[in-house]
Structure formats: structure tokens, C-alpha cells
Amino acid sequence: MSRKIEIMPLAGPLDATIRPPGSKSLTNRALICAALASGQSILTGALDSEDTQVMIASLRALGIEIESSEGGKCLSVQGCDGKLPRDRAELYVENSGTSMRFLTALATLGNGKYTLDGIARMHERPIADLRDALQQLGAEISLSETGCPPVVVTAKGLEGGVAQIRGDISSQFLSGLMMAAPYADESVTIDVKGTLVSVPYVEMTKAVMESFSAKLRATSGYEQIVIESNNPYQATEYGIEPDASAASYFFAAAAVTGGKVEVQGLHENSLQGDVKFCDCLAQMGCQVNYGSDCTVVQGSSLRGVDLDMNAISDTMQTLAVVALFAEGTTRIRNVAHVRHKETDRIAAVAAELRKLGASVNEFEDGLEITPGEFTPAEIATYNDHRMAMSFAVAGLRQPSVVILDPECVNKTYPQFFADFAALGRG
Numbered sequence: 001m002s003r004k005i006e007i008m009p010l011a012g013p014l015d016a017t018i019r020p021p022g023s024k025s026l027t028n029r030a031l032i033c034a035a036l037a038s039g040q041s042i043l044t045g046a047l048d049s050e051d052t053q054v055m056i057a058s059l060r061a062l063g064i065e066i067e068s069s070e071g072g073k074c075l076s077v078q079g080c081d082g083k084l085p086r087d088r089a090e091l092y093v094e095n096s097g098t099s100m101r102f103l104t105a106l107a108t109l110g111n112g113k114y115t116l117d118g119i120a121r122m123h124e125r126p127i128a129d130l131r132d133a134l135q136q137l138g139a140e141i142s143l144s145e146t147g148c149p150p151v152v153v154t155a156k157g158l159e160g161g162v163a164q165i166r167g168d169i170s171s172q173f174l175s176g177l178m179m180a181a182p183y184a185d186e187s188v189t190i191d192v193k194g195t196l197v198s199v200p201y202v203e204m205t206k207a208v209m210e211s212f213s214a215k216l217r218a219t220s221g222y223e224q225i226v227i228e229s230n231n232p233y234q235a236t237e238y239g240i241e242p243d244a245s246a247a248s249y250f251f252a253a254a255a256v257t258g259g260k261v262e263v264q265g266l267h268e269n270s271l272q273g274d275v276k277f278c279d280c281l282a283q284m285g286c287q288v289n290y291g292s293d294c295t296v297v298q299g300s301s302l303r304g305v306d307l308d309m310n311a312i313s314d315t316m317q318t319l320a321v322v323a324l325f326a327e328g329t330t331r332i333r334n335v336a337h338v339r340h341k342e343t344d345r346i347a348a349v350a351a352e353l354r355k356l357g358a359s360v361n362e363f364e365d366g367l368e369i370t371p372g373e374f375t376p377a378e379i380a381t382y383n384d385h386r387m388a389m390s391f392a393v394a395g396l397r398q399p400s401v402v403i404l405d406p407e408c409v410n411k412t413y414p415q416f417f418a419d420f421a422a423l424g425r426g
């Protein structure tokens with residue numbers, strides 16, 4: 001892929017149908033549960049991208065047999081029945097937060113020494129809250145002095161009992177702990193301390209675990225979760241939904257062009273919270289129709305909104321770009337945790353929106369965006385796939401929007417620019 005891509009504004013009205021690739025979050029959860037289960041699981045509709053490839057490579061390095069077919073969409077996983085086959089492994093997860101957090105928890109179930117590392121940015125992404133919680137259940141884990149990877153797990157299984165965990169930096173810590181918990185010697189009770197961010201991802205974790213026959217109980221706000229110890233995962237056939245965060249770029253395309261986009265395979269009750277991005281677009285003036293197995297967004301004139309995006313923060317950048325085309329000011333609140341992702345997303349979005357002519361006020365927990373006179377710009381992407389994909393949306397309306405280092409989309413959506421270029425041209 002070249003070092004930059006210029007997005008071409010749409011010539012005619014948009015009326016497109018698309019099925020994005022499989023959900024990253026569901027693929028990586030299903031892989032963890034299938035790897036631990038007893039028996040052979042078949043995962044269909046899986047995502048084949050860097051974040052899932054590093055998960056598969058790491059599980060193979062731990063001795064789990066995984067066969068891939070249909071271009072990576074179908075994965076056959078021979079579960080280890082809770083007993084990791086290898087007693088030593090060096091795992092490298094690039095910049096995949098889910099892989100780092102979920103595999104750290106899984107590695108504590110082994111018997112030996114496992115290291116986990118990633119790119120330089122991974123050395124700035126926190127994991128101490130997960131380490132603290134796993135240690136309360138009997139694990140031995142060391143991290144860098146900053147509380148970030150590299151991670152060294154000296155594993156001898158988890159004892160179980162009660163663990164307290166903070167949830168205000170990332171929900172992935174809690175999800176990782178939950179998925180390992182059925183293999184502790186005793187039942188595990190998790191008490192979540194303080195605010196929990198990204199709650200729909202924890203609901204998703206519970207749902208995937210239940211699909212693999214785990215038994216767990218949770219209070220309504222996930223303040224406490226109890227996972228029973230003698231209900232290990234059972235292998236299953238598991239169908240993965242298309243990725244709802246990836247779908248947000250196509251819904252946004254409809255919103256900013258006044259066109260229509262149908263996304264197949266996603267509906268109001270999808271397991272992924274990010275499908276609710278459409279409700280944000282509805283507040284901005286779009287018409288949203290949820291079908292039984294598709295969601296349709298029809299764009300219209302847009303108005304600025306004031307939104308709490310804590311639960312759906314992977315779509316924050318998409319909404320920020322849509323705000324460029326709305327009448328009035330848009331305020332995005334309660335997303336301080338996005339400063340710990342692939343890049344500091346609040347700072348990155350503010351800098352790039354300003355290049356396109358917007359006035360932006362940056363807050364600790366969000367942004368206030370007022371559109372201005374549009375100026376063409378080269379958009380820096382900060383090695384963050386979502387910067388590239390969200391700012392591409394602006395180029396459908398305005399000429400001369402150039403996305404730098406577009407290959408960063410490989411993290412979750414290697415075919416993104418091909419699918420995006422096909423919009424309105426089919």
C-alpha cells in the first residue's frame with residue numbers, strides 16, 4: 001500500500017450495501033474460549049487481520065492447534081481442556097490490546113514461564129490493574145516499572161477466591177480475568193472498584209462465555225461477577241457477527257453525504273455495543289432502521305449533539321468527523337480512557353480536525369467541535385487504524401483529504417480502502 005491515499009469525493013448519491021469483516025472483539029474472545037474448551041470448536045465469520053493473527057500465533061505458540069480455512073474466516077480450534085500444552089512461550093502481540101490483556105490472564109492457567117510483548121506503544125498501554133487482580137487469585141506476574149508490558153507470567157494455575165479490579169482504564173482487564181476464571185481451582189468472585197468503562201464489552205464477554213457453556217452471574221452494572229469453577233468451556237460452533245466499529249465508517253458515510261447505507265449482519269440487539277453508534281447519528285438527524293439482520297442509515301442535514309460516548313468509545317473518532325458536517329457545535333464526553341489506546345485519541349482527533357478547519361476545544365475527557373471553513377489537509381494517522389478510517393469519511397464530501405500511512409488499517413480491517421473506494425461506485 002502506498003504511503004498516502006487521497007479520498008475521492010462521491011460524484012453521485014450514495015446507495016450502498018456492505019457486510020464488514022468479522023468482529024475483532026468477538027473473534028478474539030471466541031478464540032480464547034475455544035482454546036481452553038474441551039473438544040474442537042469451529043468459528044465462522046472470523047476476522048483475519050493483525051489483531052486476530054497475533055492472537056492465533058500466540059495460542060499456537062502455547063501449543064493450541066488452530067486450522068484456518070476460507071481465507072481466515074473459518075477457524076477450527078482444538079481446545080486444551082484448560083491445560084496449556086507448552087510450559088514456555090514468548091508471545092508477541094504487536095499493538096493488540098485485547099490479545100495482550102486476554103492472553104496475560106490465560107497464561108496464568110499454565111505451568112511454566114510465559115512472556116508477552118508488543119510494539120513500543122504497547123510499552124505505554126497499562127496492564128497493572130489486571131496484574132493486581134490476577135495476583136489476588138494466586139498468580140505471579142511482573143511488568144515494567146511503569147505498569148505496562150512486557151509481561152512475565154510465572155504460572156502455576158489460579159487458586160480462585162475473591163479479586164478486586166479497577167475498571168476505569170480499560171474493561172479488557174475485567175474481560176480477560178472473567179474468561180480465565182472458569183479454570184481456577186475455586187470459584188472466582190470479582191468486585192469491580194469504581195467506574196467501569198466500555199460496559200458493553202463486558203456484556204459481550206459474558207455472552208461469549210455462556211455460548212461456550214460457562215456459568216456466571218453478574219449484578220446489573222457489573223459491580224460484582226461470580227464465575228463457577230466446575231463449569232469448564234465446552235467446544236461449540238460459533239458464528240461471529242460483522243464488526244460494528246468497522247461498520248461505523250459506512251454509517252458515517254451515509255450521514256455526511258445524505259445517502260443511504262445498509263450494513264448486513266448487524267441489528268439492534270447485536271452483541272456489539274458499537275451498533276448503537278447509529279443512535280448517535282439518529283440524534284444528529286439521520287434516519288435509522290434496524291432490521292432483523294441488517295441496519296440501514298439514511299443521511300440528512302445534520303445538527304451538532306452533546307453525547308456521552310463512554311460505552312462506545314471506538315466510534316468516538318467517527319462521530320468527531322461527522323461533526324465537521326453538522327450545523328453547530330458537537331460535544332463528546334466521558335471518553336478519557338481513549339487516551340490509552342493505539343494513540344492518545346483525544347489529542348490526535350483534535351489536531352487533525354483543526355487541520356480541516358474546525359475549532360476544537362480539548363478536555364480531559366473529550367472534545368468540543370465547531371465546524372469552520374474547510375481546508376484540504378494531509379491527515380496524520382498516529383499508527384491508529386481508527387484515525388485512518390474515520391478521517392477517510394471526510395474525504396467523501398470534501399476534495400483533497402489525504403490519509404497518511406494508510407496501512408495502519410491492517411490492525412482490524414486490511415481491505416478497508418478497497419471497500420471504501422467501492423462505495424457509490426457499485
Ligand SMILES: O=C(O)C1=C[C@@H](OP(=O)(O)O)[C@@H](O)[C@H](O)C1
Nearest residue numbers: 025098170171172175198201314
Ligand atoms: O474488549 C474488547 O474487545 C475491547 C474493549 C474496548 O477497550 P477498553 O475497554 O479499553 O475501552 C475497545 O476499545 C477495544 O477496541 C475492544
Ligand SMILES: C=C(OP(=O)(O)O)C(=O)O
Nearest residue numbers: 095096097098314341342
Ligand atoms: C482500542 C482498540 O484496540 P485494542 O485495545 O484491542 O488494541 C481499537 O480497536 O480501537
